[in-house]
Structure formats: C-alpha cells, structure tokens
Amino acid sequence: MALRRPGMCSCGQTLAAGERAAWDKSRRVVLCLSCAAGALPLSATEQPEVAVLEPAPIDLGVAGGSARAEFERRHQKREDRVREAHPKIGGLLLALFDDPQSTQAWRKGGVGEQKVGERFAKLGDSVIALHDRCVPRSRANIDHIVIGPSGVFVVDTKRYAGAKVALRRSGGFLSPYREQLMVRGRDQTKMVEAMEWQLSAVRTALSGSPFADVPISAVLCFVDGELPFSGKIDIGDVRVRGPKGCGRLVAEDGPLDAAEREQIAQHLAERLPAKKMPTT
Structure with a gap:
C-alpha cells in the first residue's frame, strides 16, 4: 500500500x-x-x-474537463437569457447566431487539452499523466502534470489552429539580448512567463517529500499550430512543442523507475487534486 x-x-x-x-x-x-x-x-x-496491498487508484483527472464545463455553463446561460428575452423566436436566434468567441474559446481549449491527454495515454505505462489539477489558494488550474522516466513535466496546452509559432531574437551588441515567443506574428512571451507560477505550485507540492529534488520542466504544447521544421522551440527554461514532440519529451529515458513514478504521481495527485466536475 x-x-x-x-x-x-x-x-x-x-x-x-x-x-x-x-x-x-x-x-x-x-x-x-x-x-x-x-x-x-x-x-x-x-x-x-x-x-502487501495495492495502492489506492490515482485520480488522474479529466483532460480539458473544467474548460468544457465552463463552455457548457456559458453556453447554457446565454441560451436561457435569449429564450427568456425572446420567448417566440429565441430558438431561431440561437440557431442563426453562434456563441461569442469568448465562449467558444473554452470549447476549443477543452478539445486541445483532450487531444494532448490522448497523446499521453498512447505512451502507456512509461508515463503517468495527471490532468486538470487544482492549485491551493487559486482559482487557476494546471492542464497536465506528467511524471516520466526523466522527471516531472508541467504542460500548458494552447490551441491556435494554423497559427505560426516562432522564436524571435533581438538585441545584442548595443542593446539587451531578448527572446520573444511569437504566435501569429504577435508577441506572446507572456505565455512563457505564466509557466513560472505553475512550476512553483508543483515545486511546493513536492517540497519536504522524498521527491523534492526530482527535475521539473515547463512545456508549452501547441495543438494545431505550425512550429519550425525541427518541431521545437526552447525559450529560457520553457520547451515549446506540438503534441507529438511533447509526447517524445516526457517519455525520454531517465533514472525514475515505474515504482518511483507511481509514488510521485500519488503524492502530487493528493496535493494538487483534480478539478471536480459539476454533477447533473
């Protein structure tokens, strides 16, 4: 046990x-x-x-679960509002006009997280993937925490269909050297910077445990985006990959055996629990 x-x-x-x-x-x-x-x-x-008892099953969570739940909440709230305001033609209006982009973004994000979760599932027993994790004293969540042979990976999923993802370098001799993550030609380096609080949450969860020294890496996983020919970007300490590249990264050989990976996963699952889905 x-x-x-x-x-x-x-x-x-x-x-x-x-x-x-x-x-x-x-x-x-x-x-x-x-x-x-x-x-x-x-x-x-x-x-x-x-x-010698088997350990309690690890609550792996549901990839994209809270994003889909938020989409459904917003979608239903809009439908109720339209039908109440227009009892006779509410159904027609809903059929003619889609949800606003701010609502559709939650659905698209949930689908992206689900795709990445399926990629991890294809790796079998080589990794343990925890999905949609709560962070203490925060309303934010961590999309995926993957425990692989080489360490722990904190994975944030981004879905930008057809978007070009690139690394821009500037500065040097007379100005400070700078690296920027560009998505659709816009500076989205804030995505890289936002990984730090997620890394901090996982480090805190492992602190004081036998696994405190396990390597922890940050990964931005772009679903349906266009990465460079190499399929990867490294900006600072953050790796940027597509789903396939992310799968290869977390499954790389390392010193952690299956029993150690299970212990780390059990520990993290208890301290960063899965988001609870609303019951219907």
Whole structure:
C-alpha cells in the first residue's frame, strides 16, 4: 500500500508518506517491504499474516474537463437569457447566431487539452499523466502534470489552429539580448512567463517529500499550430512543442523507475487534486 502519512517499521526504518509498505494484520503494524519479504517464521503457527496491498487508484483527472464545463455553463446561460428575452423566436436566434468567441474559446481549449491527454495515454505505462489539477489558494488550474522516466513535466496546452509559432531574437551588441515567443506574428512571451507560477505550485507540492529534488520542466504544447521544421522551440527554461514532440519529451529515458513514478504521481495527485466536475 502507499502510506497516507509517515510511519515507522518495527526495524526502526522511517517510512515517508506516499512510500509503499506492507501491513501485518495480526500485529496491526506497518512493515517496510524488506522486513515483509524477509519475515521467515519458525512454524506455521508463528507466521505473521502480512498483506502487501495495492495502492489506492490515482485520480488522474479529466483532460480539458473544467474548460468544457465552463463552455457548457456559458453556453447554457446565454441560451436561457435569449429564450427568456425572446420567448417566440429565441430558438431561431440561437440557431442563426453562434456563441461569442469568448465562449467558444473554452470549447476549443477543452478539445486541445483532450487531444494532448490522448497523446499521453498512447505512451502507456512509461508515463503517468495527471490532468486538470487544482492549485491551493487559486482559482487557476494546471492542464497536465506528467511524471516520466526523466522527471516531472508541467504542460500548458494552447490551441491556435494554423497559427505560426516562432522564436524571435533581438538585441545584442548595443542593446539587451531578448527572446520573444511569437504566435501569429504577435508577441506572446507572456505565455512563457505564466509557466513560472505553475512550476512553483508543483515545486511546493513536492517540497519536504522524498521527491523534492526530482527535475521539473515547463512545456508549452501547441495543438494545431505550425512550429519550425525541427518541431521545437526552447525559450529560457520553457520547451515549446506540438503534441507529438511533447509526447517524445516526457517519455525520454531517465533514472525514475515505474515504482518511483507511481509514488510521485500519488503524492502530487493528493496535493494538487483534480478539478471536480459539476454533477447533473
């Protein structure tokens, strides 16, 4: 099982929250896995009843869930308002005129997050992807947190259909060197800067745990955008990729084995829980 709180084995080993352990049913004590595996009783009557339990399922969340829920909320609110104001022709008006762009953006964003979530799912057991995560003391959310063999990746999904995404460099000898993320010819470097609060939230969630030193990387994933021929842009410490490139990035080989990835995912899932979808 994965411990929900720190404990101590009878051998004196301290067990951290999130660490896998065994449970001695007869003595009702926690055992480290080494003690559980090495417990060789002298007789059948002395045999401790030890059970190594599977950890509770990790709440992975729903990719794009809160974006779709916000679209549906705005869409329904507009429909109710139009039908109330125009009882006779409300249905016709709704059929003739689409939702405003500010509402449609939520639907498009949700679809983009879903596509990226599906890309991560295709990677199988090599990664664990957490979607649509709450941040303490904030109304904002993190689109995806992916735990791969090489570390933790904080992924923010952007959907700009057909938009050219490029890196602009300026300055040098007589002026400060500058890098800008350009999307459709406009400076969108603020997207890069906005990754810092997301990284900070994940660092805080891992601080004080056995995983505090695990590398954490920031990724902007553009869905349906046009990236350079190489398929990647690195601006500062932020990687900019498409869904395929993002999938390759998070699945790169590294030192974290499957058990460690599961422990990190369990830890982050508890501290940055999935957004709760409204029930109908």
